Amino acid sequence: MSKIDIQNLDxxxxxxxxxxxxxxxxxxxxxxxxxxPSGCGKSTLLRCxxxxxxxxxxxxxxxxxxxxxxxxxxxxxxxxxxxxxxGMVFQRPNPFPLSIFDNIAYGPRTHGNMNQAELEDIxxxxxxxxxxxxxxxxxxxxxxxxxxxxxxxxxxxxRLVAVTPDVMLMDEPCSALDPVAxxxxxxxxxxxxxxxxxLIVTHxxxxxxxxxxxxxxxxxxxxxxxxxxxxxxxxPKEIKTEEYITGRYG
Amino acid sequence: xxxxxxxxxxxxxxxxxxxxxxxxxxxxxxxxKDGLTLFKTVSxxxxxxxxxxxxxxEPPQVGILxxxxxxxxxxxGATVISVPLGMACAIFxxxxxxxxxxxxxxxxxxxxxxxxxxxxxxxxxxxxGPIVKxxxxxxxxxxxxxxxxxxxxxxxxxIVSIMEDAISSVPRSYKEGSLALGATHWQTIHRVIIxxxxxxxxxxVMLGIGRVIGETMAVMMLTGNxxxxxxxxxxxxxxxxxxxxxxxxxxxxxxxxYFALFALGLVLFVITxxxxxxxxAALHQKQK
Numbered sequence: 364m365s366k367i368d369i370q371n372l373d374x375x376x377x378x379x380x381x382x383x384x385x386x387x388x389x390x391x392x393x394x395x396x397x398x399x400p401s402g403c404g405k406s407t408l409l410r411c412x413x414x415x416x417x418x419x420x421x422x423x424x425x426x427x428x429x430x431x432x433x434x435x436x437x438x439x440x441x442x443x444x445x446x447x448x449x450g451m452v453f454q455r456p457n458p459f460p461l462s463i464f465d466n467i468a469y470g471p472r473t474h475g476n477m478n479q480a481e482l483e484d485i486x487x488x489x490x491x492x493x494x495x496x497x498x499x500x501x502x503x504x505x506x507x508x509x510x511x512x513x514x515x516x517x518x519x520x521x522r523l524v525a526v527t528p529d530v531m532l533m534d535e536p537c538s539a540l541d542p543v544a545x546x547x548x549x550x551x552x553x554x555x556x557x558x559x560x561x562l563i564v565t566h567x568x569x570x571x572x573x574x575x576x577x578x579x580x581x582x583x584x585x586x587x588x589x590x591x592x593x594x595x596x597x598x599p600k601e602i603k604t605e606e607y608i609t610g611r612y613g
Numbered sequence: 614x615x616x617x618x619x620x621x622x623x624x625x626x627x628x629x630x631x632x633x634x635x636x637x638x639x640x641x642x643x644x645x646k647d648g649l650t651l652f653k654t655v656s657x658x659x660x661x662x663x664x665x666x667x668x669x670x671e672p673p674q675v676g677i678l679x680x681x682x683x684x685x686x687x688x689x690g691a692t693v694i695s696v697p698l699g700m701a702c703a704i705f706x707x708x709x710x711x712x713x714x715x716x717x718x719x720x721x722x723x724x725x726x727x728x729x730x731x732x733x734x735x736x737x738x739x740x741x742g743p744i745v746k747x748x749x750x751x752x753x754x755x756x757x758x759x760x761x762x763x764x765x766x767x768x769x770x771x772i773v774s775i776m777e778d779a780i781s782s783v784p785r786s787y788k789e790g791s792l793a794l795g796a797t798h799w800q801t802i803h804r805v806i807i808x809x810x811x812x813x814x815x816x817x818v819m820l821g822i823g824r825v826i827g828e829t830m831a832v833m834m835l836t837g838n839x840x841x842x843x844x845x846x847x848x849x850x851x852x853x854x855x856x857x858x859x860x861x862x863x864x865x866x867x868x869x870x871y872f873a874l875f876a877l878g879l880v881l882f883v884i885t886x887x888x889x890x891x892x893x894a895a896l897h898q899k900q901k
Contacts, residue, residue, distance in 0.1 A: 413793060420712075447795035457786035460809050469804070473796040519790070526794055 364432065366391040366560045367412065367530065372426035374407060374416065381407045383584040385426075389577070394552060394561045396575035396592065398568055400612065403581040405564045409532050412562065413449040414442060430530070447474060450528035454535045456515035458507035458522070463499055466507045466518060470526035489521040493551060513544030520551065531555065533563040537570065549574050568608055572596050580604045641882065648879035651675070651872035660876060666840040666856070668870035675873040677880065679840045683757070683850035686843050687832060690761025691768055691825045696818055698765070699772030703817075706773070707780035708802055719777070726770035734834035737763040742835065749847055755837035757850045763831045768821040775820060779813020780806060812898045819892030823885050829854040853877050 365388035374382035381404050389395050397405040410416045411428060414435060427434045435445055447470075458466050467486040471477055477485070486503070490496040495517050499505075507518055516536060523531060533552075537545040552574050555561060565571050571578055572592060579589040580601070588595060588604045599605045606612060651660065655675055663676015706718050741762055742754030749758075783806050791801040807814065829852075837849025838859065857874050864870045 415789065415793060418789070418792070443795045443797060445795075446793055451789075451793040453786060453790065453793075455786060457784070457790040459787055459790065459805050461805075469791070469796075470794045473794065473800050473804070522790075522794065 365389055366431065367562075368427075368429040369408075369411075370427040370429065372408075372411060372428065373424070374404075374411065375423040376419070377421045381584050382411070385586045387579060387586055387589060389560065389562060391560050392556060392558075393576040394556055394563060394574055395577040395579065396571035397562065397564045397579045397581060398566070398571045398607075399581035399587075400607065401566065404584040405581045406534050408581070408586075409534055409562060409564050410451075412530070412532055413446050413451055414440075415451065417442070443474075447526050448528055449530040449532060450523040450526060452516070452519055452523060452531060452533040452536045455539050456512055456519050458510070458515050458518050460506065460508055462504050463507050463510075463518065464503040466522050467525050470522060474526060485525050489525040492524045492555075493517040493521040495521060511544075513540055513547060516540065516544075516548060517551065520555070528559065530560045530562065533561065535564055535566065537565070537567070545570070568596075580607065582607070644875060644879045644882055647872055647875035649876070651869065651876045654869055655873070660873070661880075664842055666851075668860070668864075668873055673869045673873070675869065675876075677853065677873075677877055679842045680851055680853045680856050680877070681880070682843055683836070683840070684826060684852040684854070686757045686846060686850060687760045687764060687836060687852055688822060688826050690757060690846055691764035692818070692822055694761060694765035695768040695772055695821060695825075699769045699817070699821065700776060700814070702769070702773045703776035703780055704802060704807075707777045708806065709798075719774075722770050722773045725766065726774075730767060730828060730830040731834075733763050733767060734831040737831060737835045745847075751847055753837060753849060755835055755849055757836055757843060757846045757848060760832045760836035760850070760852075761846065763835050764825045764828055767828060767831065768825045771824050772817045772821040775817035776810070776814050779810040779817065782813070783809045812895045815895035816892040819888050819895060823888040823892065826888070827854060827881065827885055829858050833858055853881050857881075 367387075367389040369385055369387040369389075372382055372385040373380065385408060387408075397408060399405050407416065411424065412430070412435075416422050416424065424436060426436070428436060430445075430449065434440075459469065461469070464486055467489050468482045471482060471485050487496060487500075490499060495514060498514070507515065510518060516539075520531075520536075537548050540548065549570065552561060552563070563571070563575065575592045577590065578592040578595040580587045580595065580599075580603075582603055588599060588601045590600075595604065596608060599608065660675055660677060661681075662678055663674065664678050665674040665676045666679055667674040702718070702722070706715050706722075710718060737759060738755075741759050744754070745751065745756060745759050745762075746754030787805050787809055788801055791805045792798070796804070832852050833855035836852060836855065838851045838855055839849040840851045840856070841848075843850045857877055860870070861874055864874060
């Protein structure tokens with residue numbers, strides 16, 4: 364069974380249909396990339412998986428999204444548990460204006476009562492996971508806003524690691540970063556893949572080709588093609604996919 | 614010709630800008646000149662900490678401690694009432710309310726700011742006074758508490774509108790980041806949004822206090838104006854502002870009483886100056 368199974372998903376922003384009958388099965392502990400020109404609905408699709416679209420007025424969603432076999436659009440779905448399980452990394456690093464320690468401890472603190480020793484343990488583990496511990500271990504009281512953008516994005520990933528999700532959604536996580544920082548985050552993603560199912564939205568096709576195992580190509584709200592990354596990039600089935608990855612439009 | 618026009622307009626605007634500062638400085642010097650004259654005959658210690666205000670006695674008694682404490686107790690009372698109320702209102706408008714309720718409330722709050730203080734004063738006198746009197750079985754309803762309640766109403770619009778601005782300007786990404794980690798809306802509000810807006814919230818409280826401490830009309834009508842050392846909030850008190858307003862018209866120019874009122878004004882000026890300074894510092898703290 365797939366980790367995430369999206370069935371007949373339609374999404375409307377008022378009268379505008381942003382997602383049209385999307386069907387997609389996402390495998391566990393793999394990196395799945397969503398590519399496509401801006402406005403094609405790839406971020407919208409991503410935000411369906413932790414129901415962040417609920418925050419927007421006038422959104423209507425039909426269809427099913429099964430995660431571990433359970434439809435998250437069922438009435439009575441616990442959004443807190445869903446978002447704990449399906450975490451998100453945003454386009455621009457968005458650390459809270461708190462200390463580094465408090466940023467990482469934020470999730471564990473909201474989800475349960477932990478004593479200081481447990482929190483310190485989680486913070487250390489999470490920072491080690493994203494290879495920030497050695498750099499930051501003496502600066503845990505500093506404001507997270509003083510870090511470089513790359514470090515901020517790593518911190519946001521560590522903040523997510525601290526709530527032990529199953530799935531990580533990454534919405535163009537490198538678009539605010541320079542090429543060196545980007546390649547470092549990509550290395551980190553390859554490492555994270557061992558523990559998490561990762562979905563990444565990117566407008567950078569090379570990035571999708573480098574990091575992902577599966578690639579979905581979206582256009583005007585439809586999922587045009589989906590398959591193994593190598594196949595999608597070398598022998599695309601759809602002419603539109605081929606035109607896009609060869610840079611004919613985008 | 615065009616360049617000359619440009620030059621002229623630039624200088625006029627510059628002049629206007631400096632005029633504002635000039636007026637403040639002139640007012641300050643005028644206050645200081647007459648106010649400080651008092652200390653030729655009365656020691657600052659007796660002025661600030663004297664417990665008797667009776668400038669018409671012989672010799673005049675001009676201890677402002679009862680008036681200072683009167684202002685303090687009314688201001689504290691108003692702050693304690695208006696800050697939690699204003700903060701809750703600001704959070705509701707900025708974070709929780711659906712759009713149409715938000716617009717309605719914002720308009721309502723602005724309307725509240727537009728009510729003249731004299732109107733609040735006579736509504737307080739006819740409605741609030743009797744309620745306070747009956748509720749606590751007091752000989753009079755004109756007490757520090759009555760003044761505090763009325764002033765709280767006047768401070769709320771200031772507090773709400775500045776706090777709401779601060780809360781609304783918290784980046785959306787903070788909110789999304791918190792919700793995406795599985796925090797509830799309330800956890801997000803009190804653990805991320807309020808800390809992120811804290812400097813604006815402190816500034817709002819400060820400006821609210823500044824508004825309250827300088828208010829005259831309503832307090833003069835509602836606090837009973839007895840210049841005694843207040844022991845509880847349920848007694849009549851007299852504030853510094855009310856004293857000046859009530860006595861300035863009857864004093865002989867150049868008398869000790871006259872200078873004492875100016876010195877009182879100077880004290881008020883210094884207090885509001887520091888409150889505004891604190892609010893400003895809080896607002897700009899974020900940009901360090």
